[in-house]
Amino acid sequence: MVTSDPAPVAVIGGGLAGISAAVALAEAGCPVTLYEARPRLGGATYSFRRDGLTVDNGQHVFLRCCTAYRGLLDRLGGAGLVDLQSRFDVRVLGTAGRSGRLRRAALPGPLHFVPALAGYRLLGPAERFQALRGSMALRRLDPADPVLDTMTFGSWLAAHGQEAPVREALWELLTVAALNTGAEQASLGPAVKVFKTALLGRPDAADLGIPRVPLGELHDGAARAAIGRLGGTVRLSAKVTAIEPGPVLVVDGAKVPASAVIVATRHEQAARLVPAPAAPGRDRWGALDASPIINVHAVYDRPVMRLPFVAVTGSPVQWVFDKTRVAGLRRGQYLAVSVSDAGGWIDRPTADLREVFVPALHEVFPAARRARLTDFFVTRERRATFLQAPGSGALRPPSATRWPGLYLAGAWTDTGWPDTMEGAVRSGLHAARLVRQHIRHQETVS
Template sequence: MPATRPATTIAPVAVVGGGLAGITAALALAEAGCPVTLYEARPRLGGAAHSFQRGGLTVDNGQHVFLRCCTAYRGLLDRLGGTALVSLQNRFDVRVLGGAGRSGRLRRASLPGPLHFVPALAGYRLLGPGDRIQALRGSLALSRLDPADPVLDTMTFGSWLAAHGQGAPVRQALWDLLAVAALNTGVEEVALGPAVKVFKTALLGRPDAADLGIPLVPLGRLHDTAAQEAIARRGGVVRLSAKVTAIEPDAVIVDGVRTKASAVVVATRHEQAATLVPAGAAPGRDAWSALDASPIINVHALYDRPVMRMPFVAVTGSPVQWVFDKTRVAGLGKGQYLAVSVSVADTWIDRPTADIRAAFVPELRSVFPAAREARLTDFFVTRERRATFRQAPGSGALRPHGATRWPGLYLAGAWTDTGWPDTMEGAVRSGLHAARLVRHHVRHQESAS
């Protein structure tokens, strides 16, 4: 009788970091039948998209939105059971408030792309007739560029806009309004490549690509509890408050304990990944720190009565950028809860809350006249000092691929080379890519054993 080959037990895959990239990688591996353990140093999952409790309310640390073209993120929501917990516009539609009571509206038409956005620009009342023509010409020129062209990583979006006749009014009321929110970097600093990716994909591609999606429940329900439950249902393990301090070829060190791993996915922020990944595995890791970081703050203002009628608005010519009604999501029973999302928040990130309040409360009264008669019942600020990497010229060349020189060691995160800017969509795509690499590695291990 031929000898029976002894069964081998493959150690679990270790996923380090419980943000969207790590959640996605762990879930995809568990769905594929790979034993996997997700390690998160904090007592929750979700990374920069999380919630906390304050005075009986559930507060999101920041407002996160997605677009219909974010297919990977929407796929993750579906697998987490969260599709019914978000609202997705039937048609891109944004009300934009300017100074002196002026307002405009950007609403796509029922036309094939990119013609669907032409009526929105042609009727955008925050721009004069000449500026609207500038914007249309700029959009046409932008649509001819390839975001993957490495030359676009060497120049700023602002320099390109200037070279294509986009004056200050168009920049402020259109390009900066959208680029700052999407890229967390202003047009004068952001590289042309990621800007082209955003505008071509969202506004100049499929007509429905830019339709906005907004969570109807706290982020913690979407990205923490739902993620833990989904991973566990598929046989994966989630370990919270578990800090990985070192990585070895076949193990991770977790809270001082060596734990075997058949493969490792490092899904932390780029600064943390640079300290965890051994130099021999990724000789270019020191370059990751040169990606720098760009902050976001969220200003939370609670009033004793409604002051904003729309679910959200964009604002131009003011430190107030985008405002969202969080009343129902947070569980506020009376009055209205507004969250102001402020990207590229270098000016504000280190300012005391009192200074931010002194600046933003009058601005909110200017933007929303009803706030002048309302009583402010609470005011606080949440800060993400390193919300995204700073997507300046040269940053694209610094973004690493998912594989390292060590077989079985992989990278995930919106800062890796996903082909997308640093967004939730990029994070999810990186997690899916890392999971594919791990599955190939594990299959090779199993066939060799």
């Protein structure tokens, strides 16, 4: 008796969740096809060309504790294409030329950050004690406690004596970067997850990793090559418009059978694509709000920043990264200013942003006042992450749906992590495990 080969597993969406799911399935020997509507992979992490430079849409960093993302880099052959700090070390620039440094000590966690906070010069002695006391109180919380999803991080900070200088120079500095929202709007649960995992747990957890090649090389080209090498298929510019029982996909108007389906798109797209009988609660998670990020790109005719990156407080500038080498600039310096929680900036014209950010950069980097600005542009991600406000945790769905063989993936699903690259990769790996279980069950009963 001749039997036909099983239909491939279909992964819809070529962001990090979809890439990680496709790679995991292909490694396990499952035929898999990854469908992406855009002509590239990488989702919200991508590169483009501009005037001879390779420009990343935004600066993306990871931490040593991001084990799933680092594992994906290993699988894609990209582990050697990133720089990972041997010890967490961030220079923080304040107003009026003041600066501080957050550098972990060679001590076991959570003591490894005590010297950093005790010597943090952007805070006075009493404020440093506030920060230490707040850190210890935060460590006692459980990020999985659903009660924390009903509270803001800001209200918790106020209740625990964290006054404005401490909030601005420490808590907001890290919360906005990690959660893409300020403490006054951030849900307490994901904030606790960030601080407990990165800063109050293993001593090396927060060591920063930064790509030293363009994101397109790290996530797009490498992912396509890896999936192909493992026997999978990538279909770019392929728009999936429906999922029917079977499961069957409608791809560019044609029906394509699949042995299982992983929907790894953004949450609002997934809510439109997943059939209502498969996910009766899709309107709830489809209604998750979004939070934007902008990146301000400034190219100077000479170097104006000595460090590879800095954090900034008391300024529209938040984090600044030297992109000169990554972009391929041969003369001068290319700075990328990453601005999270950018609702107040996202719709403002580039000319308006230039009037704000160029003087702000002059204030932060006095050398920029003597340099000539040769290019200035802005990249915008209107829906960079979902808005991690109180109540959002209860809206995040599990990976499994009511249809056997149909699963969800994405940093917006219930990963236990905030909306980060790590959360996206973990969701893809989890969905791939569920698919393998489903396929084994189908083989058992057939």
